[in-house]
Amino acid sequence: MPIQRRQFITVAGVGAVASIAGCSQSRGQTQGESAPQDQPGVAGETLTLTTTTSTYDTGLLDAIHPDFEAMYGVTVDAVAQGTGAALESARNGDSDVVLVHARGLEDEFMRNGYGINRRDLMFNDFVVVGPDDDPAGIRGMGSATEALTAIAESESTFVSRGDNSGTHTKELALWAAAGTDPGGDWYQETGTGMGEALNVATQQGAYTLSDRGTFISQRSAIDLVVLVQGPIEGGPATLANPYGVMAVNPGVHDTANYDLAMAYIGWITSPGAQAAIGEYQVNGEQLFFPEAVSEDPDFQQYVPQGWSSESSNG
Amino acid sequence: MSVPLDSLVGLLSAVVDLPFREGYVSSIIYVSLYVSGTAVALSTLFSLPVALAMGFTDFPGKRALKSVINTGMGFPSVVVGLLVLFAVSNQGPLGTFDLIFTREAMVLSQFVLATPPITAISLAAVTGVDDDVRDAAHVLGGTSLDVALVVIKEARYGIATAILAGFGRAISEVGSVLIVGGNITSSGGISKTRTLTTAIQLEARQGRYETAMILGAVLLVLVLAVNAVVVQLGDSRVMS
Numbered sequence: 357m358p359i360q361r362r363q364f365i366t367v368a369g370v371g372a373v374a375s376i377a378g379c380s381q382s383r384g385q386t387q388g389e390s391a392p393q394d395q396p397g398v399a400g401e402t403l404t405l406t407t408t409t410s411t412y413d414t415g416l417l418d419a420i421h422p423d424f425e426a427m428y429g430v431t432v433d434a435v436a437q438g439t440g441a442a443l444e445s446a447r448n449g450d451s452d453v454v455l456v457h458a459r460g461l462e463d464e465f466m467r468n469g470y471g472i473n474r475r476d477l478m479f480n481d482f483v484v485v486g487p488d489d490d491p492a493g494i495r496g497m498g499s500a501t502e503a504l505t506a507i508a509e510s511e512s513t514f515v516s517r518g519d520n521s522g523t524h525t526k527e528l529a530l531w532a533a534a535g536t537d538p539g540g541d542w543y544q545e546t547g548t549g550m551g552e553a554l555n556v557a558t559q560q561g562a563y564t565l566s567d568r569g570t571f572i573s574q575r576s577a578i579d580l581v582v583l584v585q586g587p588i589e590g591g592p593a594t595l596a597n598p599y600g601v602m603a604v605n606p607g608v609h610d611t612a613n614y615d616l617a618m619a620y621i622g623w624i625t626s627p628g629a630q631a632a633i634g635e636y637q638v639n640g641e642q643l644f645f646p647e648a649v650s651e652d653p654d655f656q657q658y659v660p661q662g663w664s665s666e667s668s669n670g
Numbered sequence: 671m672s673v674p675l676d677s678l679v680g681l682l683s684a685v686v687d688l689p690f691r692e693g694y695v696s697s698i699i700y701v702s703l704y705v706s707g708t709a710v711a712l713s714t715l716f717s718l719p720v721a722l723a724m725g726f727t728d729f730p731g732k733r734a735l736k737s738v739i740n741t742g743m744g745f746p747s748v749v750v751g752l753l754v755l756f757a758v759s760n761q762g763p764l765g766t767f768d769l770i771f772t773r774e775a776m777v778l779s780q781f782v783l784a785t786p787p788i789t790a791i792s793l794a795a796v797t798g799v800d801d802d803v804r805d806a807a808h809v810l811g812g813t814s815l816d817v818a819l820v821v822i823k824e825a826r827y828g829i830a831t832a833i834l835a836g837f838g839r840a841i842s843e844v845g846s847v848l849i850v851g852g853n854i855t856s857s858g859g860i861s862k863t864r865t866l867t868t869a870i871q872l873e874a875r876q877g878r879y880e881t882a883m884i885l886g887a888v889l890l891v892l893v894l895a896v897n898a899v900v901v902q903l904g905d906s907r908v909m910s
Contacts, residue, residue: 421857435852449760577877
């Protein structure tokens with residue numbers, strides 16, 4: 357495949373912007389520690405972050421945001437909506453930065469010009485959970501699609517989020533990969549958050565797809581066990597759950613607080629915040645694995661997957 | 671107001687192990703009361719004159735207007751939330767005011783929700799006032815304002831009921847404030863747009879039912895207390 361000059365330049369340009377953002381961030385960090393009041397023109401401003409329920413409900417954002425707020429003298433308004441709604445709020449210009457977990461939806465958001473300066477932030481994984489007696493016999497399967505096929509064939513109750521969240525998007529992709537179009541009485545869409553879906557699954561002795569973080573943080577209240585592990589515990593890579601962070605394009609919405617959004621992206625991808633994400637625990641378990649700081653950065657994180665200059669030019 | 675509430679929470683903590691941070695519950699209660707109180711006050715200021723005008727005059731379309739108001743009493747709150755979201759979103763007609771995810775947006779949606787019941791019940795109360803009372807006030811040389819005040823005084827129980835109905839609808843409402851308010855707390859744990867109802871929704875979503883129950887109890891106590899106060903006022907105060 358010939359290298360396309362235009363694509364290369366664009367990619368390099370975006371990469372340069374992101375690295376400059378990274379540099380100015382580390383400068384901000386040192387200054388912020390010595391004299392927070394002098395800090396940046398953004399002091400006193402409010403950043404609106406729309407995000408998925410998993411980052412919020414696990415308590416991660418509450419744990420790490422005070423550091424950012426103190427450093428820049430700003431306020432973060434975190435609105436937990438689910439990935440689809442979080443991106444829609446950003447599309448409407450109602451937020452400044454989005455933190456979500458559905459690469460496909462993120463790429464669409466980027467391609468349509470609403471988002472810029474996307475960075476890989478962290479990851480955890482999805483797990484297939486269900487009742488301990490495991491009627492479909494999926495325990496220990498090494499493939500999520502095999503497990504879903506077994507659930508569909510035995511028509512065991514499966515609870516779907518059904519809410520256009522990152523987890524729901526992942527679930528639909530897995531069904532598609534399994535070659536099954538789920539439907540019928542055994543397939544139930546709750547249209548609610550992960551926590552409620554887990555409760556519903558508990559009450560019905562049903563299977564569901566959960567992110568590991570929400571499952572761990574709620575495990576004491578539910579009666580489900582992990583039957584198919586994600587990659588963190590040696591399961592299939594298809595169950596990986598990467599999170600990305602993007603600024604709302606100020607060229608589309610001039611109301612977006614772009615300076616602060618970039619400060620936030622710089623901060624949350626900085627070594628300090630990344631370490632804090634890695635150290636965050638619920639019930640003694642690590643929920644999120646930072647991946648913004650790497651000796652070998654993934655260049656593709658800056659552009660939508662499958663992007664080419666032709667498709668972007670129409 | 672935060673001091674007694676915090677000590678109340680402290681008292682509760684002795685009984686149940688509360689996961690609340692200092693100031694969290696009191697700030698949620700404050701936001702609930704602020705939003706619903708402001709919305710109901712504005713609704714009352716709007717509804718009473720409308721109810722008086724409709725009660726005293728006949729005009730074409732009065733019946734139609736009445737049925738519009740009655741329909742409004744049953745208007746689904748999430749639809750109101752959705753419409754207010756469209757209005758205040760940056761793309762909407764009020765977008766320049768930057769109201770999305772603020773208390774003001776929540777006040778706006780609760781105003782829309784509380785106005786129909788307050789208007790309808792006040793209208794019933796005002797219509798129920800004996801015509802002789804109005805006539806007597808006129809005969810004694812009262813201005814329209816005097817007459818209105820006399821009627822309000824006579825109808826004060828009904829009007830108090832109207833305000834309570836509006837307040838009850840506003841403070842127990844969860845759908846629209848969640849949509850337009852965003853359920854935000856600062857990372858210090860102080861509520862910005864989180865109300866008791868949206869906090870209960872959040873706790874239930876996270877499976878923390880005990881916490882949700884405690885907040886539910888606080889909400890119930892609050893509604894009972896406001897009812898008691900308003901009934902007391904309706905009993906004793908001369909409203910002129």
